Every structure is written in C-alpha cells, then in structure tokens.
Amino acid sequence: MTRALARRVAALLLHPATAIVGLALAVALAEAFGWNFAVTLATRAAILALAALSLSFVIGQGGMVSFGHAAPFGIGAYAVLIAGEYGIREVSLLLPLAFLAAAAFAVPTGALALRTRGVYFIMITLAFAQMAYFVFAALSAFGGDDGMGLAGRATFAGARFLRSDGNLAWLSVGLLAAAAWVLHRVVAARFGFVLRAARDDEARVSALGFSVYRTRLVAYALGAGIAGLAGALLAEQTAFVSPALMNWHRSGELIVMVVLGGSGRLAGAVLGAIAVVLVEEFLGGVTEYWKLGLGLLILAVVMSRAIDLRALLARIAR
Amino acid sequence: MTAPILRLDDLCKHYGALPVTDHVSLEVGRHEIHAVIGPNGAGKSTLVGEIAGSIVPDHGRVLIDGEDVTGESVAARARRGLARVFQTSRVIKDFSTLDNALLAAIATDGTAFRFLTPVAGETATRERARAALDRVGLADRGDVLAGRLAHGEKRALELAMGLVQAPRLLLLDEPMAGTGREETERLTELLASLAGEVAMLIVEHDMATVFRLADRITVLIGGAVAICGTPAEIRADPTVRSAYLGEGAP
Structure with missing residues (x-):
C-alpha cells in the first residue's frame, strides 16, 4: 500500500510535465527572491530541454538516430545573429525565422541522409553538421571561428520585453x-x-501504402525546426553566437540527454537535459573534470538496466 | 472483357548469372485465386517481390488493372489496391492488435499527414479496423500487443490488415508457413470465404491449401513457368508429378 503510493509519487515527481512545471516554479521563485543565478540556470535548462525534446522526437519516435542535431540548433542561433545584423530584432519574427532556417537546412540534408540506414545515417548526419560547422566558422562577416556578440536582445512587439532575464526565462x-x-x-x-x-x-x-521516406523527412525537419527555436533562445540568453554551438560535442550531449531520459518516451529528454545541466553546473563548479561525473551518471543509468533516469529514480524511491 | 487485375509480362531477373525469374508471364483474373507453387529456389519469393515492388525486374512489365506499374514504388502499388501478407509475419510488435488494423485502415483513406487529431478519436476508421479483426476471429484480442500474439494469430492479423484495405489483389506469400494443422485449416477456410470478393495470388507449400483454394495454379521451376492450369490439370501432369509433387501428391 505505502509502496504503491511511493511508486505513484515517484512517477508523478519524475513525470516530464512535472519537470516543466518545476522549471516554471523555479523561475517564479528565483524571480521573487531575486536569485539571478537561478533564473539563468533555469533558462539554460529549459533551452537545452527544448533542443533535447526535439531530438527525442527524431530519435525515439522517428527511429532516426541523428548525430548532427547541433547543426539546426546552431543555425537557429545564427539566424538570430544574422537577422540582427540586418536590423531584425523582433522576437516574433526571429523565432519563426530560426525555425524555418533550421528546417530549411534539414530538408535537403535529411533528403540525402534518409536514403541511408543505421550507422550510415548516424555518420552522414554527423558529416552534414560538421560541414555546417566549418561553413559558419568561415563566415568572417559574422565572427568566423571566434563567433560574434549580438548587438542586443530582441524586442517584443517593439517593447524591450526581453531585456529582463526573467521574461526570457x-x-x-x-x-x-x-x-x-x-x-x-x-x-x-x-x-x-x-x-x-x-x-x-x-x-x-x-507495403500498406505509406511513404515512409516523406513521413520521416517531415519529422526530421520538424525536429530540426524546434532545435532551431532552442538555438535562437540560447543566442538571446548568451547574446553571443559561435560555431562551437554546432560542434559535434553538442550533438553528442543532446543524444546523452535523450538517452538519460529514456529514448522511448518523448518528453523523457526534458528530464535528461535538466540532469545534465545540473551536473554541469554543480559539479562543474567543483572540478573541471565534471564530465567524469556525467560519465559516471550515464554509466549508472545504463548499467541499471533501465537506461532511463526516471525508472532508476523510481527504483531508488521504492 | 476487362483487364486482369494482375498481369506479368515476360518478367526476367538475374542474380549474377543465375536466372531467378525467367521470362515469366501470367495473369490473375478479377475474381481468381491463383496459386504459385514450386520447389525451394524456384524464384517464388523473388516473383512476389517483383509484384509488390520491392524487387525491380531486369526486364518485362508488371501491370495492375491494365496499367503498367513496373516503375512504381511499393507504396504506390499498395495505393492501387495491392495488399501483401509477408512470408514471415510482419506486424508492428509494439502496437496493439487493434492499432495494427487501424494503421492499415488509415492507409486506405489517404493521408498520414494529419498532425493534431488524435488517432484514438477517429471513430469511423476504428470501426472499420474492428470489423476486420472480427472477420478473422480476433475480435477479443484487440487490446493485446501484436508482438504477444501466437503465430497463427499474427497471420490472421496480417490478413485483417490486408482486408481492412479492401484490396483488389491480395498477395499472400506462404500464409501457412509455420502454422499448425488446425490453424492452417482455419486460415484456409477464411481465405475460401473471401473467394469471389477479392482476387488473390498465393504462394504456398501446403498442397492441401493450394488445391482447396486455387482456381488456377502456376508451377514455377528454376525461375520459369513449367505449366499453368487448373488444379485438375496440374494434378494430372506427369512432369509436374515427378519434378515437384512427388508420389504423395493429392
């Protein structure tokens, strides 16, 4: 009886919706008490969770293991930077622009990548992302290798709404x-x-008459578009965009978030992303070898048969 | 006289130097059950692949309802009314039995590109899926995961997935493979009950099933058509008897 209750509580606590509500609560509390650091952290967690969620859709639901999801993410960020340089600073334009830019990258690259399967798909998505990385590293007008700062945060309906970290959160x-x-x-x-x-x-x-290729391509582009939104938000938060955003490390990190959260569940990635951001923040403050800690966490999760953070914690909670 | 539902016109396919489909021509009438039999390695599975569109022939044409579909994809042929039952059961393991039938039902009414209406709310499509399950005797297995079904039940589910599409040609690749005696008889009766309603091309090793169902039989040996005729003609043919059916032939 109590065990069943504990399990139910654990399931509720670890529900992705709870995680999103938790993020909102964290933002509300941090704002109320003026903890700017916590606002920044929650924003970062929400942004990476958005990117990981979109990858979870592509990998977990679409069965397409993309190792190049940092590319649409970075392209979303560059959309904000480049549009800003041309005077577009309106967030209600920037976000759709970032979505479309990332999806526009995904359509032709996905159209080619989806002709392959398995490890070839992984490799070709990685290759396309690295190509995007080098293309942006060569764009000297937009900072080249070093990246470039944004002229300022975007406006909303002309108002300087996003000047406040709280509003961005x-x-x-x-x-x-x-x-x-x-x-x-x-x-x-x-x-x-x-x-x-x-x-x-x-x-x-x-054999039933569906075009699997077209269905997957649309899903791939949709996932990329949402990653583009996340990239645009990160550009707004850090007010800085560099090719490092689409480095293959970033793609790998997003996969880690998806796997940690359990790739079978769409929104599990939200939990995975929050876990990675917290480990990075708190362990990273203690030691520069924080990735060792992350590695141990991944090992622990994978070894616990669950391959699923929620299942692991639910088991501990029992 | 209307065009046959399926016509193969001088199909050829080589794997290296080995001919696996050797100038095969055959026709399946609109209400016909046409069986293809032959020893292992006769090229039956390749022929099924060429009809379904998963294997491209080197030469020759495939016509569905009088139209040349040789260059068309598997999906395009399916939309023309070709439903395929695979040799090894291909059901979506992680979906419930009803959801498998539902998937097939969705395939017939057009589009997969509906993004926000939950499938669970598509009542009319769901009813069609249920009716198909009912027809093959799986009415009370709708909620079971398809991966958990017994082998014979999976075959029945595949058949339901074919039926829900209201196909014009049912392409059955060894539907009785791996099923027990009783299951085989049940499935055979089920197919017999569909005679006249839908044309079938059936590749099968079980001779009792073939002779019970088929209107015409094509015997494939070494990739080529050895003979094509009614069950009575096939049974009487001395070359077929020695080459394939053996002395225990029905």
Whole structure:
C-alpha cells in the first residue's frame, strides 16, 4: 500500500510535465527572491530541454538516430545573429525565422541522409553538421571561428520585453511547454502513429501504402525546426553566437540527454537535459573534470538496466 | 472483357548469372485465386517481390488493372489496391492488435499527414479496423500487443490488415508457413470465404491449401513457368508429378 503510493509519487515527481512545471516554479521563485543565478540556470535548462525534446522526437519516435542535431540548433542561433545584423530584432519574427532556417537546412540534408540506414545515417548526419560547422566558422562577416556578440536582445512587439532575464526565462519555459504539448499531440495523431509504426517495421508500413521516406523527412525537419527555436533562445540568453554551438560535442550531449531520459518516451529528454545541466553546473563548479561525473551518471543509468533516469529514480524511491 | 487485375509480362531477373525469374508471364483474373507453387529456389519469393515492388525486374512489365506499374514504388502499388501478407509475419510488435488494423485502415483513406487529431478519436476508421479483426476471429484480442500474439494469430492479423484495405489483389506469400494443422485449416477456410470478393495470388507449400483454394495454379521451376492450369490439370501432369509433387501428391 505505502509502496504503491511511493511508486505513484515517484512517477508523478519524475513525470516530464512535472519537470516543466518545476522549471516554471523555479523561475517564479528565483524571480521573487531575486536569485539571478537561478533564473539563468533555469533558462539554460529549459533551452537545452527544448533542443533535447526535439531530438527525442527524431530519435525515439522517428527511429532516426541523428548525430548532427547541433547543426539546426546552431543555425537557429545564427539566424538570430544574422537577422540582427540586418536590423531584425523582433522576437516574433526571429523565432519563426530560426525555425524555418533550421528546417530549411534539414530538408535537403535529411533528403540525402534518409536514403541511408543505421550507422550510415548516424555518420552522414554527423558529416552534414560538421560541414555546417566549418561553413559558419568561415563566415568572417559574422565572427568566423571566434563567433560574434549580438548587438542586443530582441524586442517584443517593439517593447524591450526581453531585456529582463526573467521574461526570457518565461519565454523559454513557455516555448518548452508548448513544444512538448504540440509534439505530444503529433505523436498521438496519424502522423506520429505512422512514424512510430515505420520505426518498428519500415517494409510493413510501406507495403500498406505509406511513404515512409516523406513521413520521416517531415519529422526530421520538424525536429530540426524546434532545435532551431532552442538555438535562437540560447543566442538571446548568451547574446553571443559561435560555431562551437554546432560542434559535434553538442550533438553528442543532446543524444546523452535523450538517452538519460529514456529514448522511448518523448518528453523523457526534458528530464535528461535538466540532469545534465545540473551536473554541469554543480559539479562543474567543483572540478573541471565534471564530465567524469556525467560519465559516471550515464554509466549508472545504463548499467541499471533501465537506461532511463526516471525508472532508476523510481527504483531508488521504492 | 476487362483487364486482369494482375498481369506479368515476360518478367526476367538475374542474380549474377543465375536466372531467378525467367521470362515469366501470367495473369490473375478479377475474381481468381491463383496459386504459385514450386520447389525451394524456384524464384517464388523473388516473383512476389517483383509484384509488390520491392524487387525491380531486369526486364518485362508488371501491370495492375491494365496499367503498367513496373516503375512504381511499393507504396504506390499498395495505393492501387495491392495488399501483401509477408512470408514471415510482419506486424508492428509494439502496437496493439487493434492499432495494427487501424494503421492499415488509415492507409486506405489517404493521408498520414494529419498532425493534431488524435488517432484514438477517429471513430469511423476504428470501426472499420474492428470489423476486420472480427472477420478473422480476433475480435477479443484487440487490446493485446501484436508482438504477444501466437503465430497463427499474427497471420490472421496480417490478413485483417490486408482486408481492412479492401484490396483488389491480395498477395499472400506462404500464409501457412509455420502454422499448425488446425490453424492452417482455419486460415484456409477464411481465405475460401473471401473467394469471389477479392482476387488473390498465393504462394504456398501446403498442397492441401493450394488445391482447396486455387482456381488456377502456376508451377514455377528454376525461375520459369513449367505449366499453368487448373488444379485438375496440374494434378494430372506427369512432369509436374515427378519434378515437384512427388508420389504423395493429392
């Protein structure tokens, strides 16, 4: 009886929706008490959670293990930088622009990558991301290798709404919640239904008359577009954009977040992202070898058979 | 006289120097059950692949309903009314039995590109899926994960997935493979009940099933058509008897 209750409480605490509500609460509290550091941390967690969520959709639901998700993420950030240089500083324009730029990158590269399977798909997505990395590193007008600072934070309907870190935090958490809701709907709708079926048995699904290739390409572009939104938010937060954003390390880190959260569950990545950001922040403050700690966490999760942070914690809670 | 639902026109396919489909021509009428039999390695599975569109022939044409579909994809042929039951059961293991049928039902009414309406709310499509399960005797197994179904039940589910699409041609690749005696009889009766409703091309080793169902039989040996005729003609043919059916032939 108590055990069942404990399990239920653990499940509730570790529910992705709880994590998003938790982020919102953290922002509210931090704002109320003026803890700027916590606002920044929660914003960063929400932004990376948004990127990881989009990758979780591509990997977990679409069955496409992309090792190049940092590319659309970085392209979203560059969309903000470049548009800013041309005088576009309106967030209601910048966000759709970042989405479209990232999706526009994903359509042709995905169209080629999706002709391959398995490890070739992993390698070709990595290769495209590295190509994007070097292209932006060569763009000397936009900082080249070193990157470049933004002229200033974006406006909202002309107002300097995003000057406040708190408002940026709310925008980030709000977009995360909206993306989680939309993707959740998409997974339960026909599109997600066919996508998941194709993940399990591609030949079966095409024999039924579905174009698996087109379905996957749309999912791939949708995931990339959302990663672009996350990149745009990160550019706003740090007011700085560099090619390092689309480094392959970043792609790997996003995969780690997805795996930590459990790739089978769409929004598990939100938990994975929060875990990574917290480990980075608190262990990183203690030692520069914080990645060792992250490595141990990954090992612990993977070894515990669960490959799923939530299942692990639920077991501990029991 | 209307065009046959399926026509193969001088199909050829080589793997290296080995001909696996050797100038095969055959026709399946609109209400016909056409069986293809032959020893192992006769090229039956390749032929099924060429009809379904997963294998591209070197030469020759595939016509569905009089239209040349040789260059068309698997999905495009499926949309023309070709439903395939695979040799090894191909159901979506992580989906429930009903969801598998639902997937097939969705395939027939057009688009996968519906992003926000939950599948769970598509009542009409769901009813069609349920009716198909009912037809193959899986009505009370709808909530079970398809991966957990018994082998014979998976075959039945595949058949339901074919039926829900209201196909014009059912392509059955060894539907009885691996099923027990009783299951085989049940599935055979099920297919027999569909005779006249939908045309079938059935590749099968179980001779009792073949002779029970088929209107015409094509015998494939070494990738080529050895003979094509009614069950009575095939049974009487001396070359087929010695080459394939053996002395225990029905």
